[in-house]
Amino acid sequence: MCQNPHQQNLNPSHFEGSEEEKITASEVEHGFLPHIQGMKFFDPHMHMSSRTTDDYQALADAGVVALIEPAFWLGQPRTGLASFQDYFASLVGWERFRSSQFGIKHYCTIGLNSREANHEALAEQVMEILPLFLQKEGVVGVGEIGFDDQTAAEEKYYRAQLELAKEMGLPVQVHTPHRDKKKGTERSMAIALEHGLAPNMVIIDHNNEETCKSVLDQGFYAAFTIYPFTKMGNERMVEIVKQYGPTRIMVNSAADWGISDPLALPKTAALMKIKGIDEETIRQVTYQNALDAFAQSGQIQESDFIHGLEIDQSLKFNGNTVLRGGQAPRINKNSLIIR
Amino acid sequence: MHTSEFIYQVIKNQALETELRWIDQKSTSDLKGLSLAFVMCPRFISKSVISHSDSIFPGWSFQSWSLDRLVRVYFLSLMAEKSDDELAYIHQMNLLFDTAEMNEAVALYSAMPVLAYGEQWVLRATDAVRSNIGPVFDAIAFGNPYPAIHFSELAWNQLVLKCIFNDKPIHLIFGLMERNNAPLVQTLSDFAHERWAAGRRVPSQVWRLSSPFLTESLLTDIDYLLSHEDPKDILAGTLVLQESDFPGTQALKEKYGIKASAQTSWAPLETAEPIY
Numbered sequence: 001m002c003q004n005p006h007q008q009n010l011n012p013s014h015f016e017g018s019e020e021e022k023i024t025a026s027e028v029e030h031g032f033l034p035h036i037q038g039m040k041f042f043d044p045h046m047h048m049s050s051r052t053t054d055d056y057q058a059l060a061d062a063g064v065v066a067l068i069e070p071a072f073w074l075g076q077p078r079t080g081l082a083s084f085q086d087y088f089a090s091l092v093g094w095e096r097f098r099s100s101q102f103g104i105k106h107y108c109t110i111g112l113n114s115r116e117a118n119h120e121a122l123a124e125q126v127m128e129i130l131p132l133f134l135q136k137e138g139v140v141g142v143g144e145i146g147f148d149d150q151t152a153a154e155e156k157y158y159r160a161q162l163e164l165a166k167e168m169g170l171p172v173q174v175h176t177p178h179r180d181k182k183k184g185t186e187r188s189m190a191i192a193l194e195h196g197l198a199p200n201m202v203i204i205d206h207n208n209e210e211t212c213k214s215v216l217d218q219g220f221y222a223a224f225t226i227y228p229f230t231k232m233g234n235e236r237m238v239e240i241v242k243q244y245g246p247t248r249i250m251v252n253s254a255a256d257w258g259i260s261d262p263l264a265l266p267k268t269a270a271l272m273k274i275k276g277i278d279e280e281t282i283r284q285v286t287y288q289n290a291l292d293a294f295a296q297s298g299q300i301q302e303s304d305f306i307h308g309l310e311i312d313q314s315l316k317f318n319g320n321t322v323l324r325g326g327q328a329p330r331i332n333k334n335s336l337i338i339r
Numbered sequence: 340m341h342t343s344e345f346i347y348q349v350i351k352n353q354a355l356e357t358e359l360r361w362i363d364q365k366s367t368s369d370l371k372g373l374s375l376a377f378v379m380c381p382r383f384i385s386k387s388v389i390s391h392s393d394s395i396f397p398g399w400s401f402q403s404w405s406l407d408r409l410v411r412v413y414f415l416s417l418m419a420e421k422s423d424d425e426l427a428y429i430h431q432m433n434l435l436f437d438t439a440e441m442n443e444a445v446a447l448y449s450a451m452p453v454l455a456y457g458e459q460w461v462l463r464a465t466d467a468v469r470s471n472i473g474p475v476f477d478a479i480a481f482g483n484p485y486p487a488i489h490f491s492e493l494a495w496n497q498l499v500l501k502c503i504f505n506d507k508p509i510h511l512i513f514g515l516m517e518r519n520n521a522p523l524v525q526t527l528s529d530f531a532h533e534r535w536a537a538g539r540r541v542p543s544q545v546w547r548l549s550s551p552f553l554t555e556s557l558l559t560d561i562d563y564l565l566s567h568e569d570p571k572d573i574l575a576g577t578l579v580l581q582e583s584d585f586p587g588t589q590a591l592k593e594k595y596g597i598k599a600s601a602q603t604s605w606a607p608l609e610t611a612e613p614i615y
Contacts, residue, residue: 085438092440097472129438136440137381298382 002051032263036063039282040134040306043067043265044290045144045173045225045252047207049087049095055229055255056156056260062266064106065305068294069095070144073115075257081125086113088133098136105305106295109143109173110134117157118149121288121300127160132169140297143164147184150177155191164197170297172202173223176211178230185211189218203293206231206254216248221293225254226264234268238275246284250293295309343416345395350413352391353403354407358611363411369430377414377435378443380407396506398484398513399452411446412584415454422455429459436463441472442552448478451485461489468498475504480512487514496523500530504543510544519538524552528560535563542612543571553585565595571608578603 036136041064048056059067069091078084090207091108099106110133112126132138141225142165147154153205165172172192185204192202199219206225207215215222224240225231237251253264261267296301348539351359361383365376386405394400394543401409422428432454439447448467454460460501464486467479486498495518502509509515527548531541562588564576577595580588581603591597 089438089440093473094446097441099472132378132438135378135382137374137442138440 007088020091020218033062035270035273036266039063039266039269039279040065040287041269043252044203044223044250044294045070045254046262047072047254047256048099049090051262053098055100056099056104059262060104062263064104064265065308066101066107066291066300067172068109068140068290069110070175071111072144072175072227072256073113073114077119077229078122081122084122084126085129092133092136092138096152101157107140107300108143109171109182110136110139111142111145111161112157114148114154114175114177116336117154118151120153123153123157127157128136129162130164132166132171135329136163138299139166139170140145140204140299141171141173142168142295143203144175144187145172146175146179146191147177148175150180150184150187158188159191159195162192162197165201166195166197167237170201172197172293173261174202174204176204176206178226180272181206181208182210186214189215189220193218200248200293201296203250205252208232209236209240212244219248221239221248221250221289223252223290225252226268227258227260229259234271237268238277240271241272241277241281241285242275246281248289248293249285250287250290252290268334278326279291340461340575341416341420342395342418343413346413346416349389349401350395350406353377353385353387353389354410358406358410362404362413363455364412366417370421373414373418373421374435376447376491377411380411380414381442381561384410394403396452396484398482398487402482405468408442408446408449411443412450412453414423414445418454419455427454429456434459441474442471444470444475445478448475449482449483451479452488454501457485457559460485464489465494465497468501473505476501477507480507482511482513484513486512486517487533488509489519492518492522494519496526499514499523499548500526503527503541505532506542506543506611508542508609508611509548511606515548516589519548519551521552522565524557528557531560540569540572542607542608543569544608544610544612546575547582549578550582553583553588555587558585558587558591562591562594565591569611575608578605 018086026156041062043064044067046067046069048067048157054134071088071091078087090109091110096106096108110129110130112123118122134142142161145158147158162172167247174192176188185207189202189204193199194218200221203221203223204211204215205223207222208231212222224237228236231254232253242248251265251268253260255262269282272282291300291302343427350362354362365372368376386407389401389404389406389409392400392402418428418431433441436447444467448464451460451464464479467475470476480502486495489496499512499515500523502512527545534541546561550558561576561579563573567573577597580592580597581600593605
């Protein structure tokens with residue numbers, strides 16, 4: 001979350017790539033879908049409220065069958081409790097429904113994000129309504145929480161939410177800071193351990209080459225965000241999987257209101273395939289590990305989505321599917337005529 | 340028998356022993372405890388489908404509900420029976436409405452006929468009619484007597500029109516013919532004209548609403564139905580002419596050779612007719 005195109009110039013080494021990579025890139029430029037035929041994906045970090053129906057359509061076409069939407073910062077600070085409450089309610093309500101219209105199972109994590117933890121008066125009120133939302137169906141964790149500026153207030157609410165997660169037996173999705181990432185990541189893990197959370201219940205997000213080893217060595221899940229300019233590129237991701245193998249590693253797009261790519265996960269899978277990583281490893285880092293990590297909440301049934309999103313009985317009436325309200329019938333995007 | 344006792348008997352036929360134990364343990368709670376149990380239901384109760392079809396009130400049916408939805412409605416019925424403190428009850432119910440996820444919202448609207456202080460929930464119910472979430476709309480519109488009892492004519496007409504607009508089958512609305520009215524039929528005719536202008540159609544069964552309120556201008560709509568080739572529209576036009584005693588129908592009956600019939604049935608048209 002947070003894109004900064006200017007950073008591209010400050011840190012060019014990651015984006016130059018080898019000759020071979022340039023060839024691969026131009027190959028895939030003309031369509032990555034043939035490389036991932038039959039694969040299914042679980043993207044554990046997507047802010048769909050910020051995305052369009054075109055994205056949902058493209059995700060469904062690319063084989064994304066389930067996703068997790070963490071609660072986050074909306075790009076500007078909220079000024080009252082009601083806007084937090086409505087946002088949380090939309091994650092378990094409208095957005096969940098919208099996703100179902102495209103055959104994609106939508107889960108979410110609920111939490112007070114690090115930026116807004118700095119508004120303490122409001123943060124106190126948000127903490128009061130969190131338990132109610134964390135108990136709801138399909139809420140698979142506390143998230144995304146952690147550090148941004150690494151202030152005392154951020155630490156206070158990070159700790160309080162770790163306690164909530166422990167009490168409710170929920171996994172935690174930890175956002176690691178853009179600035180001073182390495183120290184922030186170590187600090188996030190140390191505090192989680194201090195609060196007695198099992199490392200396998202904590203997903204450390206937005207890792208890179210510098211943080212990965214320590215996260216895995218300590219037994220945490222390591223999530224990698226493929227996000228243009230500010231986070232990981234997928235060529236680097238391939239190298240990480242080659243180096244560390246698939247255990248406890250998961251890839252996500254963190255697609256949001258910034259310049260991001262909702263198809264980052266299937267594209268990365270295609271690149272892994274082209275670069276010779278075996279399909280079972282690809283399956284683990286783009287599907288299974290995310291599923292295993294968040295299924296520890298008891299709120300995910302793979303059977304709900306693995307064979308396509310089966311229309312829930314509650315969505316049917318007298319055998320008729322009555323999804324009409326808000327349903328988006330498939331449209332041909334290339335057609336000039338709009339009916 | 341209390342409403343809650345009736346619902347409990349239905350649950351008892353369907354629930355596992357472990358599920359019943361959890362329900363029994365929660366059902367003695369106060370308002371706050373009951374609303375927490377309402378939220379936690381899916382963690383302890385399965386989604387098996389209710390086959391029971393008897394009902395405690397006309398128009399209210401559990402048919403095809405999931406068990407966790409029925410158990411949620413059971414907890415709400417217990418809350419209604421503990422609603423002596425009106426302010427506390429309404430406060431707790433508003434909290435449930437304001438924070439509801441999709442399945443909770445469905446349970447809340449399904450339970451409207453058993454909520455205490457019935458008039459209090461009309462604005463919530465019309466919000467559900469405005470909802471674009473299919474299951475939420477269905478929960479208030481179908482198998483639910485609340486709108487027929489509590490909605491104003493304006494709210495009722497919005498319910499029916501929204502149902503038609505979303506291509507959902509209107510025969511599932513309880514009280515459809517009892518609450519039918521001339522302004523609704525006029526709006527329906529305007530709506531059909533818009534659809535026809537766009538090269539679209541309306542589900543044939545909606546014309547059943549016009550039978551008791553035919554006018555000269557509506558007769559031209561019926562003429563339009565009969566003059567086109569869609570067999571469903573032709574059946575609808577025929578049924579309207581047979582049901583109506585409006586004097587102007589005679590000429591159309593002769594034009595299309597329609598004979599009076601003692602028995603008319605809309606059943607063949609009682610389906611969902613998506614326009615896409």
